[in-house]
Amino acid sequence: MIHFSPLKRSAIDTLIRLERDTTPYSWTAQNLKNSFEASADCYLVQSEGESIGYYVVQRVLDEAELLNIVVFKPFQSQGFGSETMRKLKLELAGSRIKKLFLEVRASNEIAMALYEKMGFEVMHARRNYYRVEKQKAEDALIMRCYL
Numbered sequence: 671m672i673h674f675s676p677l678k679r680s681a682i683d684t685l686i687r688l689e690r691d692t693t694p695y696s697w698t699a700q701n702l703k704n705s706f707e708a709s710a711d712c713y714l715v716q717s718e719g720e721s722i723g724y725y726v727v728q729r730v731l732d733e734a735e736l737l738n739i740v741v742f743k744p745f746q747s748q749g750f751g752s753e754t755m756r757k758l759k760l761e762l763a764g765s766r767i768k769k770l771f772l773e774v775r776a777s778n779e780i781a782m783a784l785y786e787k788m789g790f791e792v793m794h795a796r797r798n799y800y801r802v803e804k805q806k807a808e809d810a811l812i813m814r815c816y817l
């Protein structure tokens with residue numbers, strides 16, 4: 671069983687360190703601080719008292735955007751991402767959110783598998799959206815799920 675609790679600003683540096691061990695495309699502490707400033711929902715995900723990841727959702731009227739979801743490396747591929755998404759969708763639907771959007775790198779196969787399994791569909795591709803010096807540019811896929 672997982673549990674969501676509001677993320678504390680004092681935890682930002684620890685979370686970002688854990689995220690950096692998880693993905694090369696980690697958020698920065700500034701990204702998380704900006705989410706707090708924008709009054710996004712920033713939640714820690716815990717299982718049996720352990721912090722296993724976090725998510726950030728921005729609500730706008732009856733829509734929401736999943737700005738980030740992370741399951742830290744030691745806890746991946748054990749169903750926690752799916753469980754988090756299932757619970758999050760239920761909570762958003764319960765507070766009258768009708769559509770959930772997100773953006774994902776086209777190469778992020780595991781995230782794509784998670785999102786497709788959870789009922790998201792690709793609405794639009796932003797061609798070559800991610801450009802990193804000396805690396806091949808990459809598309810961003812915009813996905814939507816009706817709640």
Ligand SMILES: CC(C)(COP(=O)(O)OP(=O)(O)OC[C@H]1O[C@@H](n2cnc3c(N)ncnc32)[C@H](O)[C@@H]1OP(=O)(O)O)[C@@H](O)C(=O)NCCC(=O)NCCS
Pocket residue numbers: 692693738739740741742745746747748749750751752753773774775778780781783784787
């Ligand atoms: C994307 C992420 C949140 C998924 O979390 P997770 O807990 O590993 O996901 P789950 O264990 O619930 O697996 C979900 C699906 O992903 C796929 N998957 C998971 N681990 C996989 C692996 N090692 N290899 C291939 N597919 C895998 C499977 O399709 C799985 O569904 P199934 O178990 O029914 O087969 C996690 O990998 C992560 O934090 N990645 C780094 C951050 C990131 O990229 N976030 C998304 C930003 S858009």
